[in-house]
Amino acid sequence: MNLSSEGVWVLDENGNTDLINEPGAAILGFAPDEIIGKRPADIGFLGFDEDAQGVCEDQVERREFRMRRRDGTYIWVSSTARSFHDEDGQHKGSVALFSDVTNEKCQPDFKDDACQKLEVLEGISDGLFALSHDWRFIYLNDIAAANFGKKTRDLLGKMIWEECPELLGTSFELTCREVMESREKQKFETKSLCSDKWFDIRVDPTPSGIMVHWIDVTERRKALKALKEKEAKHRNLFENLHEAVSIFRPVIDGSGEVVDLEWVDANPVVDSIFGLRKGQIIGKRVSQMYRDLGAPATPISAIKEVMATGTSASIEDYHDPLLDRHMFVSVVPLEDGTYGMMAIDITGLKKVQNRAEEQRARLQAILDNTPVAVGVIDTKGGIVLDNGVLKKIWCNEELTLTSVSDYSKCRAWWPETGEPVKPEDWPAARALKGETSTSTFDIEKYDGTRGALIISAAPIRDEAGNITGAVWTNQDISDLRRTEEELKRSNADLQQFAYVASHDLQEPLRMVMAYLGLLIRRHGHELNPKAAEYAKIAMDGAERMRQLIDDLLAYSRIESNKAVRTPVDLNHVARSVVSDLRMAIEEADAEVDVESLPVVYADEAQMVQVLQNLIGNAVKFRGAEPPRVKISSKRRIGEWVISVKDNGTGIDPRHQDDLFKMFHRLHGRAEYPGTGIGLAITKKIVERHGGRIWFESEPGKGTTFHFTMPGMT
Amino acid sequence: MEGGYRVVLIEDNDGDAGLVEEILNETGLQPELIWFKAGHAAMKYFTDGGKADLILLDLNIPGTSGHELIPSLAREGVCQDTPIVVLSGSTSPEDMAKAREEGVSCYLVKPMTLEEMDEMAVTLRDILQGKDELGH
Numbered sequence: 001m002n003l004s005s006e007g008v009w010v011l012d013e014n015g016n017t018d019l020i021n022e023p024g025a026a027i028l029g030f031a032p033d034e035i036i037g038k039r040p041a042d043i044g045f046l047g048f049d050e051d052a053q054g055v056c057e058d059q060v061e062r063r064e065f066r067m068r069r070r071d072g073t074y075i076w077v078s079s080t081a082r083s084f085h086d087e088d089g090q091h092k093g094s095v096a097l098f099s100d101v102t103n104e105k106c107q108p109d110f111k112d113d114a115c116q117k118l119e120v121l122e123g124i125s126d127g128l129f130a131l132s133h134d135w136r137f138i139y140l141n142d143i144a145a146a147n148f149g150k151k152t153r154d155l156l157g158k159m160i161w162e163e164c165p166e167l168l169g170t171s172f173e174l175t176c177r178e179v180m181e182s183r184e185k186q187k188f189e190t191k192s193l194c195s196d197k198w199f200d201i202r203v204d205p206t207p208s209g210i211m212v213h214w215i216d217v218t219e220r221r222k223a224l225k226a227l228k229e230k231e232a233k234h235r236n237l238f239e240n241l242h243e244a245v246s247i248f249r250p251v252i253d254g255s256g257e258v259v260d261l262e263w264v265d266a267n268p269v270v271d272s273i274f275g276l277r278k279g280q281i282i283g284k285r286v287s288q289m290y291r292d293l294g295a296p297a298t299p300i301s302a303i304k305e306v307m308a309t310g311t312s313a314s315i316e317d318y319h320d321p322l323l324d325r326h327m328f329v330s331v332v333p334l335e336d337g338t339y340g341m342m343a344i345d346i347t348g349l350k351k352v353q354n355r356a357e358e359q360r361a362r363l364q365a366i367l368d369n370t371p372v373a374v375g376v377i378d379t380k381g382g383i384v385l386d387n388g389v390l391k392k393i394w395c396n397e398e399l400t401l402t403s404v405s406d407y408s409k410c411r412a413w414w415p416e417t418g419e420p421v422k423p424e425d426w427p428a429a430r431a432l433k434g435e436t437s438t439s440t441f442d443i444e445k446y447d448g449t450r451g452a453l454i455i456s457a458a459p460i461r462d463e464a465g466n467i468t469g470a471v472w473t474n475q476d477i478s479d480l481r482r483t484e485e486e487l488k489r490s491n492a493d494l495q496q497f498a499y500v501a502s503h504d505l506q507e508p509l510r511m512v513m514a515y516l517g518l519l520i521r522r523h524g525h526e527l528n529p530k531a532a533e534y535a536k537i538a539m540d541g542a543e544r545m546r547q548l549i550d551d552l553l554a555y556s557r558i559e560s561n562k563a564v565r566t567p568v569d570l571n572h573v574a575r576s577v578v579s580d581l582r583m584a585i586e587e588a589d590a591e592v593d594v595e596s597l598p599v600v601y602a603d604e605a606q607m608v609q610v611l612q613n614l615i616g617n618a619v620k621f622r623g624a625e626p627p628r629v630k631i632s633s634k635r636r637i638g639e640w641v642i643s644v645k646d647n648g649t650g651i652d653p654r655h656q657d658d659l660f661k662m663f664h665r666l667h668g669r670a671e672y673p674g675t676g677i678g679l680a681i682t683k684k685i686v687e688r689h690g691g692r693i694w695f696e697s698e699p700g701k702g703t704t705f706h707f708t709m710p711g712m713t
Numbered sequence: 714m715e716g717g718y719r720v721v722l723i724e725d726n727d728g729d730a731g732l733v734e735e736i737l738n739e740t741g742l743q744p745e746l747i748w749f750k751a752g753h754a755a756m757k758y759f760t761d762g763g764k765a766d767l768i769l770l771d772l773n774i775p776g777t778s779g780h781e782l783i784p785s786l787a788r789e790g791v792c793q794d795t796p797i798v799v800l801s802g803s804t805s806p807e808d809m810a811k812a813r814e815e816g817v818s819c820y821l822v823k824p825m826t827l828e829e830m831d832e833m834a835v836t837l838r839d840i841l842q843g844k845d846e847l848g849h
Contacts, residue, residue: 503802503805507729509825510728510732513825514826514830515728518735520827546825550804553804
């Protein structure tokens with residue numbers, strides 16, 4: 001509601017222009033002086049004054065019409081005209097308020113809008129009156145009269161200062177007198193004398209005196225104040241945002257191409273990014289800034305792309321070439337052809353996101369490359385997520401499982417009983433009931449081959465503990481199972497071979513040994529010394545062979561014997577072994593010290609063999625000093641460690657693996673007799689009992705053999 | 714009672730039979746040795762009313778095995794008075810246990826060395842003279 005764009009045209013009783021304001025004259029294409037004193041018809045506006053004169057007092061005529069301006073262009077004018085009369089009904093003049101509505105005219109609902117606007121102007125907020133040189137009212141509208149608390153007809157022709165003495169001494173009176181005197185228009189804003197209203201008052205000189213025109217600007221002031229406060233708030237927000245906010249003006253070249261962006265405004269963050277003081281960025285150009293700071297590229301093309309969308313749009317992840325940071329950039333076209341842009345540094349976020357993505361990719365890679373089928377089922381038992389291995393395992397690319405009852409599509413048997421596995425027995429189905437389980441099933445695949453599966457499943461629960469599904473794994477152990485069976489078979493074959501071989505070897509060996517013995521005993525004296533020596537060598541060989549066969553038999557029997565496990569007191573075993581070895585111990589001048597040993601669950605005869613081998617070795621492989629052997633034990637979680645420590649020759653730790661192999665000997669036969677099977681037997685027994693065996697040694701200082709036995713529960 | 718002992722040997726291996734002969738000589742009792750190479754021949758000997766003071770039985774013989782022969786001999790009432798001593802090359806605990814279950818008096822592993830032969834001679838002499846605990 002800008003009064004300055006409204007034209008005010010006042011005609012006297014003769015139809016001559018008494019007053020026209022500057023905006024009014026400008027609408028018509030003249031200066032006010034060119035119109036004052038003239039009739040509208042004199043300057044080419046036919047019908048305008050007739051219109052005004054034609055209306056009765058207190059009536060408002062509202063019209064729109066097309067007008068030719070002085071420069072020949074046509075405009076649409078909306079006009080509200082009124083005539084006024086003296087007490088005798090004599091026409092005293094007329095006034096018209098008008099405005100250029102050419103632009104609005106283009107809009108379809110202009111008429112109503114314009115009428116409303118004028119109603120507001122004339123009918124509600126505008127006050128207008130004209131005074132003669134002797135301060136009498138020539139014209140006043142209802143608003144003006146109401147403002148003085150009088151009726152229009154009561155005031156016309158009367159002296160203002162007499163009728164409205166409250167105005168005397170006010171700045172209003174002063175201004176009116178000054179304008180009357182100086183013939184210079186004045187404008188001021190003032191608060192109403194009798195209300196909280198604010199008025200924008202304009203006093204214009206007229207040929208017959210002055211004209212006073214005011215509008216109520218209370219609302220405008222309020223709105224302005226609110227706007228200012230709002231703006232201050234926005235500014236404050238803008239200035240204090242941690243994110244960089246800029247307003248750009250596109251710089252356009254001759255061909256209309258956007259070639260650069262110029263900062264129209266920016267918050268201090270932007271200044272500081274470019275190392276400038278507050279406000280210094282304004283007027284600078286983006287590409288120039290980036291080039292000056294040595295950036296390898298500018299963001300112009302990226303921003304242009306967003307600008308081209310014509311709406312507010314954003315770049316999710318823009319890598320800024322200058323800052324080497326990842327940014328979220330959003331661009332908003334503003335009404336005046338500029339663009340607002342906000343950039344948020346998401347480098348940190350991006351890093352976290354990248355890490356999460358990497359982790360996800362790694363997990364996916366593991367899942368995709370694992371030979372184990374992994375998946376998730378919903379509460380009905382249907383597969384909602386899996387790595388595709390299940391279909392491969394079952395040799396059926398079409399296999400779909402949408403509920404527990406579908407599990408019957410997978411043919412499986414309990415290996416122990418050969419009973420078919422019911423759908424609800426699958427670990428996945430059990431997981432839906434809250435159970436975490438692992439089962440091994442024999443299966444028949446879709447290609448008809450048999451195999452075995454290890455299946456595990458566990459429930460998935462939400463925060464409240466409700467089961468929302470389950471995660472499962474299926475591992476195809478068909479090959480493993482086959483290998484295991486083959487290995488078992490081949491082991492059994494080997495066992496059988498060793499047993500039969502050693503058993504059957506005994507008979508011919510017996511012939512050799514026994515008859516060689518008889519030959520030496522009965523006919524030794526008939527042999528010459530050379531022959532007697534040969535016979536002796538043959539006997540030695542035969543004896544060694546017997547030892548080998550015996551040990552081989554013992555070794556093969558470890559497996560072929562049924563496992564008989566009873567609680568075995570190792571203290572007792574150790575004592576009886578020491579007693580059995582008494583001869584050897586005494587011969588070597590050895591001391592064997594048995595500390596407290598545990599009771600283990602084992603095959604007693606085999607435990608005897610183990611301790612016999614270890615204690616026997618400790619005494620046998622002696623150094624220069626008389627052997628000192630200590631047997632001790634230590635409790636560990638779930639197992640016992642039994643140690644046999646000696647002060648003998650020691651063993652190079654390089655032999656850690658070889659030492660326990662069959663027939664492996666570290667020494668010449670002349671130094672230490674033996675077949676090299678003892679430790680192989682010992683190892684086999686220990687492992688058969690679920691234990692491990694190893695040694696620690698320092699050559700020259702001694703050796704400690706350790707073996708473990710599962711603790712009794 | 715000095716002399717006059719009769720020992721029945723059931724053994725298919727000539728070498729082992731030779732050794733048994735040597736060992737029996739070592740007992741100093743000069744027992745009479747009746748040697749069968751197969752189980753059925755020995756059975757015939759006993760069913761025909763043959764007598765023995767000691768039966769030495771190899772488990773690993775052709776035809777009827779030693780394990781099968783033991784119950785047959787028992788049915789003939791032979792073992793009532795005659796100790797059966799198994800002579801075996803096997804040191805397998807299963808073989809030993811099985812023979813004991815079948816009611817043999819003694820399980821002897823065939824000797825290899827002179828010492829073992831001497832030991833066995835002592836054992837057999839004791840059995841023949843009725844001194845062995847495992848005997849009668």
